Amino acid sequence: MASSSAKSLFSSTHFASFHRSSDSNSNTNSPVLPFLQSSISTSSVSLRNSNLIPVRSVLKTVESSELDARSSDLVDPTFPNDRSTILVAEKLGEAGLKLLRGFGNVDCAYDLSPEELCAKISSCDALIVRSGTKVNRQVFEAAKGRLKVVGRAGVGIDNVDLQAATEFGCLVVNAPTANTIAAAEHGIALLTAMARNVAQADASMKAGKWERSKYVGVSLVGKTLAVMGFGKVGSEMARRAKGLGMQVIAHDPYTPVDRARAIGVELVSFNQAISTADFISLHMPLTPTTTKLFNDDTFGLMKKGARLINVGRGGLIDEDALIKALDNGVVSQAALDVFVEEPPPQDSKLVQHKNVTVTPHLGASTKEAQEGVAIEIAEAVVGALNGELSATAVNAPMVAPEVLTELAPYVILAEKLGRLAVQLVGGGKGIKSIKVVYRSGRAPDDLDTRLLRAMITKGIIEPISDSHINLVNADFTAKQKGLRISEERVLVDAPPEFPVESIQILVSNVESKFGSAVSETGEVAMEGKVKYGVPHLTRVGWFDVDVSLEGNLILCRQVDQPGMIGRVGNILGENNVNVNFMSVGRTVRKKRAIMAIGVDEVPTKDTLAKIGQVAAVEEFVFLNL
Numbered sequence: 049m050a051s052s053s054a055k056s057l058f059s060s061t062h063f064a065s066f067h068r069s070s071d072s073n074s075n076t077n078s079p080v081l082p083f084l085q086s087s088i089s090t091s092s093v094s095l096r097n098s099n100l101i102p103v104r105s106v107l108k109t110v111e112s113s114e115l116d117a118r119s120s121d122l123v124d125p126t127f128p129n130d131r132s133t134i135l136v137a138e139k140l141g142e143a144g145l146k147l148l149r150g151f152g153n154v155d156c157a158y159d160l161s162p163e164e165l166c167a168k169i170s171s172c173d174a175l176i177v178r179s180g181t182k183v184n185r186q187v188f189e190a191a192k193g194r195l196k197v198v199g200r201a202g203v204g205i206d207n208v209d210l211q212a213a214t215e216f217g218c219l220v221v222n223a224p225t226a227n228t229i230a231a232a233e234h235g236i237a238l239l240t241a242m243a244r245n246v247a248q249a250d251a252s253m254k255a256g257k258w259e260r261s262k263y264v265g266v267s268l269v270g271k272t273l274a275v276m277g278f279g280k281v282g283s284e285m286a287r288r289a290k291g292l293g294m295q296v297i298a299h300d301p302y303t304p305v306d307r308a309r310a311i312g313v314e315l316v317s318f319n320q321a322i323s324t325a326d327f328i329s330l331h332m333p334l335t336p337t338t339t340k341l342f343n344d345d346t347f348g349l350m351k352k353g354a355r356l357i358n359v360g361r362g363g364l365i366d367e368d369a370l371i372k373a374l375d376n377g378v379v380s381q382a383a384l385d386v387f388v389e390e391p392p393p394q395d396s397k398l399v400q401h402k403n404v405t406v407t408p409h410l411g412a413s414t415k416e417a418q419e420g421v422a423i424e425i426a427e428a429v430v431g432a433l434n435g436e437l438s439a440t441a442v443n444a445p446m447v448a449p450e451v452l453t454e455l456a457p458y459v460i461l462a463e464k465l466g467r468l469a470v471q472l473v474g475g476g477k478g479i480k481s482i483k484v485v486y487r488s489g490r491a492p493d494d495l496d497t498r499l500l501r502a503m504i505t506k507g508i509i510e511p512i513s514d515s516h517i518n519l520v521n522a523d524f525t526a527k528q529k530g531l532r533i534s535e536e537r538v539l540v541d542a543p544p545e546f547p548v549e550s551i552q553i554l555v556s557n558v559e560s561k562f563g564s565a566v567s568e569t570g571e572v573a574m575e576g577k578v579k580y581g582v583p584h585l586t587r588v589g590w591f592d593v594d595v596s597l598e599g600n601l602i603l604c605r606q607v608d609q610p611g612m613i614g615r616v617g618n619i620l621g622e623n624n625v626n627v628n629f630m631s632v633g634r635t636v637r638k639k640r641a642i643m644a645i646g647v648d649e650v651p652t653k654d655t656l657a658k659i660g661q662v663a664a665v666e667e668f669v670f671l672n673l
């Protein structure tokens with residue numbers, strides 16, 4: 049894994065920024081991804097190519113600066129020519145099973161205990177699961193190197209330990225599209241059933257009662273539904289709710305306004321969505337940023353009596369806070385398909401609550417969706433066992449080792465620049481397009497930038513989604529999200545033994561949380577170089593800086609005057625924040641300078657506030673790398 053793990057990438061959304069001058073760009077929202085069309089074409093790579101090794105393994109290697117034995121073992125992941133054994137550990141649609149049986153020996157063994165799964169796995173080449181099976185490190189260890197591919201028959205891969213999979217050279221693939229409609233339909237089912245008390249009335253009648261006045265419902269027509277997360281499921285939910293005569297608004301900081309507008313949905317801020325909606329439906333991924341996003345504070349902002357639907361992930365909601373909100377009437381009803389713990393404890397107050405309708409994670413459970421998912425996953429697993437890479441692979445991209453060795457530090461630079469770019473973008477317009485300029489002393493044809501581009505994509509997308517980006521799925525995911533990345537290679541007078549002289553990222557048509565990051569031509573711009581094997585940030589907007597991209601970063605624009613380094617440095621020192629690198633660049637003497645400060649620790653809010661209080665500081669931003 050790269051030095052910045054997926055976990056730490058997510059934490060990058062805890063940015064802090066500050067602007068003194070009123071003409072600074074706003075620091076309002078999280079960055080918005082454009083989701084137009086990717087200009088990137090997907091290249092096909094073969095697992096059988098003995099020159100290929102998984103990127104995540106190599107990134108780990110990059111960190112330790114040596115190709116370790118395990119990575120080398122992965123160089124040639126050829127698969128046996130005799131029939132493979134595929135363990136199907138959860139119920140899979142017949143069409144998928146048929147496809148698998150045409151290829152290998154299929155062992156359908158459901159409801160295995162963790163011990164039973166571990167006992168079986170060493171005789172299997174592939175494992176197919178849904179969300180109910182934990183494919184953890186122990187499973188990969190028990191596989192003793194035989195397991196080649198894990199297929200997740202659905203979207204969420206939170207039950208598969210991707211890091212362990214990659215370390216053990218096991219490809220993981222999922223089926224991200226086949227259950228979208230089913231999940232949206234289930235959202236509508238919960239919405240309508242909740243509004244008309246269908247489940248409660250059904251239970252009452254079955255208990256021999258006839259309680260017509262007790263179960264008077266609410267109408268949907270004319271009511272406002274807020275769709276939180278306007279991705280595949282959210283947009284389909286919105287489409288259907290409009291058909292019911294509902295007014296639909298949505299909140300998704302990373303989706304373009306046009307995409308929502310095309311189906312008559314207005315994109316609004318988080319607070320506006322939850323404070324104006326009668327119904328709120330959750331469709332965002334579970335990330336560190338969205339975990340318990342619905343809590344005491346956010347319930348407090350809701351319109352009294354709001355109704356909540358969740359077919360996303362249980363962890364989006366603080367379940368104790370929801371019980372309180374239901375008890376005090378802030379939330380009048382909830383309809384839940386997903387839970388923090390699945391299955392929830394038998395005595396769960398939430399499940400038992402009279403105003404809550406529950407289903408046991410049935411969002412993807414239609415015959416059609418399960419057939420679709422089964423085919424999608426069977427094709428991906430068979431393809432992988434045949435030595436092909438699937439567009440839905442979520443780990444283990446393949447790149448020639450000599451290319452990797454050479455590009456190793458540039459790969460880290462590329463990812464970090466991507467992460468910086470997404471953190472610096474503010475406002476609500478969405479990123480329309482990203483241009484990457486590689487300056488190199490090599491002829492453009494002699495520079496393979498696929499990996500660099502993939503890592504930039506990873507840096508941009510991972511902090512704001514639960515997508516796991518690698519060389520295989522970077523183009524696919526970028527295209528799905530409408531992110532357009534164009535590349536330019538510029539031949540410069542630099543030694544050709546180094547593949548890249550500099551990488552520049554330009555994000556056009558956006559505002560920035562840090563006004564100084566906007567270049568003369570109006571783009572959020574940053575440039576980096578590798579110096580002595582270490583990635584450095586060398587330019588931000590129109591300022592030259594020089595700071596190694598390690599730990600975290602504070603960018604600070606101030607009046608160019610004596611003592612600034614000391615003042616800011618003191619604040620950090622007094623608050624136990626170690627400065628690992630610092631550079632000051634200025635445009636006009638005695639007027640304006642920019643400080644780039646690399647820090648090992650994450651400063652507290654108070655520490656950052658103190659920097660903001662230094663009189664000569666005009667704006668600053670804290671960026672988590």
Ligand SMILES: NC(=O)c1ccc[n+]([C@@H]2O[C@H](COP(=O)([O-])OP(=O)(O)OC[C@H]3O[C@@H](n4cnc5c(N)ncnc54)[C@H](O)[C@@H]3O)[C@@H](O)[C@H]2O)c1
Binds near residue numbers: 227299
């Ligand atoms: N209940 C089920 O059986 C079931 C079935 C399918 C999907 N799901 C879950 O539903 C969720 C959505 O799935 P999808 O296929 O639509 O994924 P998707 O990636 O297509 O959509 C997710 C959307 O959420 C947005 N988003 C990210 N962070 C956000 C934030 N902080 N605030 C608002 N929006 C944010 C993203 O920009 C994206 O547009 C996932 O969590 C998935 O696991 C559940």
Ligand SMILES: O=C(O)[C@H](O)COP(=O)(O)O
Binds near residue numbers: 204227412
């Ligand atoms: O992530 C998903 O695809 C859904 O939550 C469905 O999960 P399931 O395959 O366990 O039904």
